[in-house]
Amino acid sequence: LSHASTHFYTILPSLFYDNSVIITEKFDPSTFWDDIENYKPTHFSYFGGYLTELLFQKPKNRVHTIEFAYGFGAKVDTWNAFEKRFGVRLIEFWSHVEGVGVSINKVGSNGGKLGSIGKPLEYFDMRIVDQERNELPPGPDNVGEIAVRRKSQTLFEYYKEPENGEVEVGENGWVYTGDYGYMDFEGFFYFKGKKDDFILVGGEHIFARDIENVANSHPHIVETAVVSVLNGTNSRKDSIITVVKVKEKAITHQEFSDFLYHNLAYYHVPRFIEFRDKIPKGPSTEILKSV
Numbered sequence: 001l002s003h004a005s006t007h008f009y010t011i012l013p014s015l016f017y018d019n020s021v022i023i024t025e026k027f028d029p030s031t032f033w034d035d036i037e038n039y040k041p042t043h044f045s046y047f048g049g050y051l052t053e054l055l056f057q058k059p060k061n062r063v064h065t066i067e068f069a070y071g072f073g074a075k076v077d078t079w080n081a082f083e084k085r086f087g088v089r090l091i092e093f094w095s096h097v098e099g100v101g102v103s104i105n106k107v108g109s110n111g112g113k114l115g116s117i118g119k120p121l122e123y124f125d126m127r128i129v130d131q132e133r134n135e136l137p138p139g140p141d142n143v144g145e146i147a148v149r150r151k152s153q154t155l156f157e158y159y160k161e162p163e164n165g166e167v168e169v170g171e172n173g174w175v176y177t178g179d180y181g182y183m184d185f186e187g188f189f190y191f192k193g194k195k196d197d198f199i200l201v202g203g204e205h206i207f208a209r210d211i212e213n214v215a216n217s218h219p220h221i222v223e224t225a226v227v228s229v230l231n232g233t234n235s236r237k238d239s240i241i242t243v244v245k246v247k248e249k250a251i252t253h254q255e256f257s258d259f260l261y262h263n264l265a266y267y268h269v270p271r272f273i274e275f276r277d278k279i280p281k282g283p284s285t286e287i288l289k290s291v
Contacts (some may be wrong), residue, residue: 005072007283010045027055028088029283031051033060039255040065048073049080052223056246062087073286075209076115077217091117092117094191096177097158100156100167101126101148103189105224111238116188117181125149128183133170143192143207146181149173180207196289199228199239202269208289211270214263217239218256220249225269225279238271242279 011080014021022039027050046069053138055078061087074082079090092105095119103126120126128136128144136142149172150156156167156175168176178195184269193209200206208226215224222244229240245251247266253273258270280288 005045005093005189009070014053027053029057029141031066033057035064036064042067044069045072046074046090047285048075048078049223049281049287051078053285055081055085056222060086075216077213080109081115094118094179094189096146096148096167096175096179100175100177100286101146105188113188114185115190117191118147118189119187120189121201123151126189127152128181128189133174133176133230138183138187139234140182140184140190143180143182145195146177146179146191148177149175197228206268208239209240211239211260211268215243215256215260217263218251218259220246220251221256222246223279224286225289227289229272239272239276240272242274242276244276244279 010021013019022033022035022041028241029050032054042065044066044245048071050071051074064086066086066088067088068091070093072093072253073096074090074092079092080165082088083090089110090108092108094099094103101119101120101124103118103124105113105116107113107118126146126148128142129147129169130136130144133147136144147170153173155173156169179191180195181189181191183189193207197208198205200207212224215221217227223241224244226239227236227242243256253275256273257269282288
């Protein structure tokens, strides 16, 4: 309940439309479908990590009351697998942690926009810019920072501005979010990662999310997290991938390394592989890479 998305995208809309909301003590994948069967809701809200955990539960009957789910952070493979397994259409949102800008993907996989965060709501402008804040043209090769502003020209500002704010306010009401992505030729946006997700390896800038998406596509892998690490006592950076395996399946470090080399550019493959039982997460299932 402490998360802003719960307030703005679940509680307040339900109050406005006089609908009921089911609130559980915490997200528990082992009892989730039992709650659905008991209370019979028509939709639910998610963070991406919820979908991953639900996918690796024992099979459940596709006969349920859920018509669609909406939320944040659904990765492409998880999105596709979840819709196919449970027959639930996903509607993906994007909004910066500071509440700056909102986009929504209403067409989803049915409209060929699997993995997109959609288009901005009608009262926001949204664009992709380079390091000099120049607008970039559409296309997946033109990845840049996501910038948003209110069409009303109402300025975004902090109350008691923190020393290290999450965003930077520029000219003409534009807010530079520190989130990176690109826009396709139909005006749909795609989120690639945050500024902190950049990994500089061998002079190449790599998005951790790109590596994780490929790694997560392995059928014996539940989820992964990629971070940069210093190589020994020198200042050169390498990357390490932390991996959670499907418990019933066996895969060795070498087999997983071979899979990555087969599906990634060689300089994208992490130098180190670490298997764990679980990856540390926050309350909204975001992976805590600093832990």
